Amino acid sequence: MVKVFVNNKEKEGKFLKDVIEGEPYIEGSNIVIVKGVKRELIKSKKYRIVTTKGVMIVGITEDSKVVDFWNKNYKKFVNKGVRWRGVFDVAFGPITIDLDMSNKAEKFKKWDVILSISGFDKSEGHLVFIKRDTTEVYGIENPKIGILIGGKRVLSQLTPEDRILSIEPLRESKEMIDYLTTKDLDMELEEGWKIWTYCEGQLDGPPETVEHVLALVEDGYFEIGESTNTYIADCRLQSLEIGGESTEDRFRGAITVRNSGEGVGKVYIYREGRTSSVFHTVVGRITRGIELVDFSDEGIITVKLKPERLNVVGKTQSEAGEVFRRYGIEHKREGDTEDNAIIVEQKPEFTLEVLRSKKVVTKGLSPDKLLYIEIFDNEAPRTAWYFRKTTGLTTKRIGKLKVYFKVGDMVMFERNERYARKLLPENTPLDRVERGYIGVTNMVKRYTGYIGIRLSPNDKYGPTGETFEGSNIVGRVVQNIEILKKVKVGDEIYLFEVRNGASKS
Template identity: 25%
Template sequence: MPTIHIDGTTTTVPDGFTIDDLLPDRNKNHSVGIIRPVTISRAETKEFLIKTTAGEVVVETVPGTGAGEILTGLTGIRSGWHDLQVASFGPFPSSFVPSRRPFRYDRGDLALGCGGYDPSRSFLIFCKKTHSADHGGPAENGVVARVISGMGVMDRLGDMDSLISIEPVISFAESSDARTTTDGSVVLEEGMHVVTHIRVHAEGKMPDRYDPATAVSVDRMLLALKDQEFVVDKKMSNHIRCDILAGTDVPCEKCSGRKEGTVLMRTSGKNRGSLYFYTQDLPRSLAHTVVGHVVHGIELCKIAAEKDRLQIIVEPSQVDLVGMPLESARAEAEAFNLKFTPDVDSPDRIVISQKPATTLEALSQGAIEVRTIPDKQVISITLDDVNAPRTCKIFREFSGLKYHAIGRLPILFSFDEVTLFKAKIPKATSVLPENIPVSSVDAGILAMTNDSCKGVGIVGVRSVPSSEFGPTSEPFSGTNIIGTVIDMEKVANLEEGELVFFREVRR
């Protein structure tokens, strides 16, 4: 029976077992990484993957220190002493002569030390900050390795954490033997590694609290990954990129080095809003902000191909109650251990805003307040992305449906046959003609005025059919049909100047 490794866990499977047999419930559209045994190099490896309860750290060993022998086989090691400068794990037996004098340690060093100058009580010491100290190490300060990926994980190590395992990092000798696939009929082989997903810790997530310093940019990342899917729109030698939020404004809240495993979003340029997973170290870029760190599945990032769809799990998930029925919002808040306070506590109400507005702020405060309206005031619509993709994208952006399940627009004008809504579209945004009516428009058709008319960006719906004018009272040539209004009976009761809330129904 072959022994395989799935997401770092070793298991045995029957002969002829396939990926579908191993993962019967997997999403067939998601690619998994398969690394055949010939690509796994354990001899004279320079890099080791250290799995901790706080996440994964990759270290590169220092030549001549015997680090490979020291690290190999260490499992289940508990936390030792911790302070602002170091996090240690042990004790475990070792053999060296303690130097009994202080040394300088740099941030990211992994050092060998001992308690009471007794090597039988040795510790692995992660150096969180540059400092000088006597850690009971051997001559030449005892630095056996340096962290090259997972600095954020190292910073989060605390008293309650432990080292789960230490193993050589998988090397990819031949690209043909390390690849992604959606083919569930691939037969599992002895020693094969299977990587099913990527796991990310959001920037600001700490062992005992949340730091809201990057709250807005992190919420942009959580929005991009809300469906637990990363689409590889671009693959480069040092990163993979997802463009699902390309064109979205993202503030630069933490400009830092682009280390392997760092998740960043672009804050300027044509790809602003795009999401980057770095697979190699690069200097920092002023056009990128750090939003997270890969704690599992960096191998999948490295071998992914363009157009791959990868399963991704982000911790924490987004706290977005906007658009939820009140009771569902209450249950969601309780799942996050948040104190929940609605403005009106009664049935059949829909959340239209929350305070704090972002995930990290809500989790750091441990409480959330919501504003609600009666469900009868929320109008359900459908949008036609097939025939009017550009205009639907504009409508979602400026109504707020891009960011939440509920959007809003003020009524501009209302009379017997037509109701008009005003979207505040910047002059630089072009609403090019698309999905123009041919002979007539039915009641309930939702449309936006395009660039061929002065009222560009106005959204409208008709209560009766017309063979002359579109839903915004413009000629057909100036009308882009974007969808339909399901709740036309609610439109009849609207008044001028009123703020109208929309709920998109996907079909």
């Protein structure tokens, strides 16, 4: 038996499976083992600038041609004086900066440090310290090299008589960690190993964006779909539009949601700090087990985020009551109030709003009034994703469709034009559509995105009334199809997704 530390707790055992027993861990997720740590000197990312008024420390935050120039030429600023001192910035120089020039205005934040070319004359190069947030042309594209992290008071005291006396990189060392990432629970242990089975985090951001993250990790894991030196990202909800904006820097351990642009809907955890971005909303931070983020480049990691998700749609009224009682939240039942009624709507909808208001109303529906469905993710992945986004089944346990029209044995539901544009043909019928199958009109036809269900088989037309080449089969009704016989235009139908075709009684 050897002694190891598991999630910072001392344990004894022979094999990995012995010591992780009782710890938060999802089967098949990554486990990180830190065997040891040593230190080595590294190329500095901090510079000590001594002026006639005192010392300033600049931290290099960027990776660019401008930074490469600085690293090779910083000594040229020694003995250079204050060239100007304005409301927004202070500049030392000049030196010659042989970089591509730009007339593009860019945004800079207080304490940013940049290189500039004045008057588009490369011999008029300067080292500039930003004193207030500003948008300005500094003659170089992406001119930022870092931020002022020490000596901010010195910056405010500089006058045209001051100059730089010396610039030196600070000696820094880096921890070199001997680690491994494994799923092998039969691994034999060695004395002193530090083992991490999960990471823990705290969420506190815009309620809708926090709910997006809680829905993503509701099953207890973060799936690494993208990995860089700076972050890991879970892409399962990519393209799901989400609001929110944050001016907070993306610090190490930050949890963010991409709120617009390419990759909207992705959730990130940062290994290294980055400046704020209008495209990212910071919603929380990892408070424990960052080692799993540092050393996992693929697979899944077990996560426990606080608070617990308090959206109870899909649970019974009785189950929801037990959840809310734990938090001292006043729970009012509406609709079908029986214990076994399934909750189809909740107000307020988002966890943080529930915790703040301490009150919640849940609308129940009898199980025999729900349409139980199976979705064909493997056979029609693009259409399945469209169907989930349209019904709300991406982040909720119960989906909803509004009846568009009903004719004969076919019920049609409203589409989501925003998401329907790229519905290529997939899983189209060959010679027959069976009763209860769910179809979506693809882009071969004019009315792309409409959803339909047939109440009887048909060997010519799909569930939306289109010929087979225009019909993507996305799923099927597995229980309670009879409720569709009574629906009218404008009615809303609630959907309960069933895995592997199992019925719900």
